[in-house]
Amino acid sequence: MAANNLLRLGFLEASRTIFLACDVQEAFRKSMSNFNTLVLVANRMSAASKILNVPLYVSEQYPRGLGPTTKDFNKENAAITYDKTKFSMATPILLDDLKKQFPNKLDAVVLFGLEAHVCVEQTAMDFRSQNIDVHILADGCISRSQQDRVFALQRLRDIGCHITTSESVLFKLMKDKEHPQFKEISKLVREPIPDSFGFDALSKL
Template sequence: MLSSMSSPIPGALLLCIDLQDIFLKAMPDAGRLSSRCEFAIEAARLLGIPVAFTEQVPQKLGPTAPQFLKAAAGGTRRKPQQLAKNTFSALADDGIRETLLEKHKVEHLILCGIETPICVYQTALDAINSDLQVTLLTDCLSARRPDDAREALAALIRLGAYALPSETIFYSVVGTTEHPAFKDYTKLVKKYST
């Protein structure tokens, strides 16, 4: 579990799953989801937690929506990592699995994105089965069918995943008003409070 600390979580990575326009348009709460995911991406970047994006068959379905890539870049010219897949679980793709587990040495996946009962669920399940810690940012997930999403989240929690709102997680990383990023983080919270 994430504990209060003044430095980034060792081995953590925020994995944003399939935040592509074609899928966003199908979500009943697309505006809220976009805002909360942008918040999570900016918070992770501010706190030194790496961010990566998966894209479901991007050559057919399009890339990650630009606002998320912009949030991850944070005004730099550095291009965020975009990982194409045709599997529902990101970790079922050998290239993504190698990138995350061997190159980035990920030990803790923080997940946001869509769709909760499909790609998010299968990615989290594979991560748990690979002995990774998994945290699901509950306000940064969505599905076409909310009842299905609730059932999938409940199943993942029973299997050992943590499911909490993004502010809860990132305030746990900040831990104290003495954290060097505290003021910038609270500004970010206010920016995305509406």
């Protein structure tokens, strides 16, 4: 099957994938009911990025005013952490680094963070416009309003993003129980991420 068809089906190759953590900043904690769940997902993906050798990129929205990434998120192995005022993570700083790291074109991004209907959505739009596959972690994308979050996920699916979960992505990257890092990744997903969608919200997706 052609590579483009495989991407449309949602296949992932670790060597051609990146993780994007969007604006997981302490300033947003009090206004986001699922912020602690997002931090759990962010730490899971950060640990997995090191185990699977998938680059992690971390953005901070206007940190001079909003402060840095929350200390609860261990991002020490991030390829770069960069600030932005643009809502999308696709700034020149990120795009220039990706050109160096992926001269033969990046296949896919795995995206999580906040807010789902603003920075996450606009980041996804920018990468989809470049024909790059986008996997949105529904368990790791939040907004102040659950309504904004749910409708953002609907719109993201409509533009061709894969709406998925952190555990699903990690097993897609491994593909086989015989993967050399299977035991390490299995430890990361031993405890499930708490559900953050009610029945009414799920019925709208």
